[in-house]
Amino acid sequence: MIRVGFLVLLCAGALAQPAVTPTQASTSSYMDTAANSPTYQPTQPPSYQPTYPPVYPPNYPPNYPPNYPPNYPPNYPPNYPPNYPPKYPPTYPPNYPPNYPPTYPPNYPPTYPPTYSDTCSSITLMEDFDVPSYLGRWFVVAKYAYDGNMYSRCIEVDRSQTENDDGSFDIEITQVSMSSGIELTLDGVAIFDEYEAKYTTRYENIDGTKEHLIVYTDYENVAIQLNCKDKAVNGLNNVFILARQQYLESEYLDDVWQILDDNQLSGVAMYFEDWESCPSKTC
Known part of the structure; x- marks a missing residue:
């Protein structure tokens, strides 16, 4: 009886x-013990480390230098710099000054005369005008027979062939009062x-200036001036x-006559000068 009661107390x-x-x-202690155990063999690191270096790094550096840098420097100097300096002086500077006056000024006047006035829009000025060849003495042999042109006759124009410091030329006009x-x-x-084939005159003791347009000249015989x-003929040409x-x-x-007709300047009566009747006028 006593034994049964003692067993019941032990179970309780x-x-x-x-x-x-x-x-x-206890878990940490177990892991430390396992890691230090000679039978511990990790599964993931051994399979991961050997595959990384041979897949990427070994193939990357060997292909870069031979493909780009070696071919870049050798082709650059012979293709561009050697051909650039030798061609610049002979092709540009020597041909630049001679070609500038003939290619630009001759084509420029045809679009400019219409801006003189509405009445001069049909006028074509002399092309390739040569100032030195136009200088010297000229005689007026004919002019429009306007009343404003009848105040003087026997008009002689003498332009000096020596250029002044300011680029102008001295001019002297002699005429006889009608x-x-x-x-x-x-x-x-x-x-x-x-x-352009034009010039402006300014005379002593006379206010203002006057513009003269050269429609045609052969420099040695005849010239047409407009x-x-x-204002001397009431604003007419x-x-x-x-x-x-x-x-x-x-x-x-x-x-x-043909040039006047081409420029729509014909159709106006002309006054021809009788130079034999001009006083003290000799060639």
């Missing part, structure tokens, strides 16, 4: 104790345009025919 004490589970400390017969002289300067919208001598051969007159 065992049931009263909590269940024993592995603690964190009413008194007295010879008058005007002194001034002529300033020629750099690109004053566009000349005023044409003067000049010659190197006091008379003009008929063969040159034929060319003059």
Whole structure:
């Protein structure tokens, strides 16, 4: 009876104790013991480490230098720099100054005359005009027979062939008064345009300037000069025919009539000068 009661007490004490589970400390102790064990063999690191270096790094550096850098420097100097300097001086500077005046100014005047005025829009000026060849003495042999042109006659124009420091040329005009017969002289300067066949005159003791357009000249015999919208003839176009001598051969007159007609300057009565009747006027 006593033995049975003692067994019952032992069973009751065992049931009263909590269940024993592995603690964190005991787990950590177990892992440390396993890692230090000679039989521990990790599975993942041994299979991961050997495959990384041979797949990427070994193939990357060997292909880069032979494909790009070796071919880049050798081709650059012979293709560009050696051919660049030798071709620059002979192809540009030597041909630049000679080609500039003939290629630009001759094509520029045809679009410019219409800006002179509405009445001069049909005028074509002399192309490739040569100022030195135009200088010297000219005689007015004919002019439009406007009343404003009848105040003087026997007009002689002498432009100096020596250029002044400011680029102008001295000009002297002698003429005879139609009413008194007295010879008058005007002194001034002529300033020629750099690109077009025209010049501007300015005379002493006379206010303002006047522009003269050169429609045609052969430099040795005849010239056609136009004053566009000349105030002296009430704002009309005023044409003067000049010659190197006091008379003009008929063969040159034929060319003059044709040029006036081409520029719509014909159809106006012309006054021809009688140089034999001009006082003290000799060639």
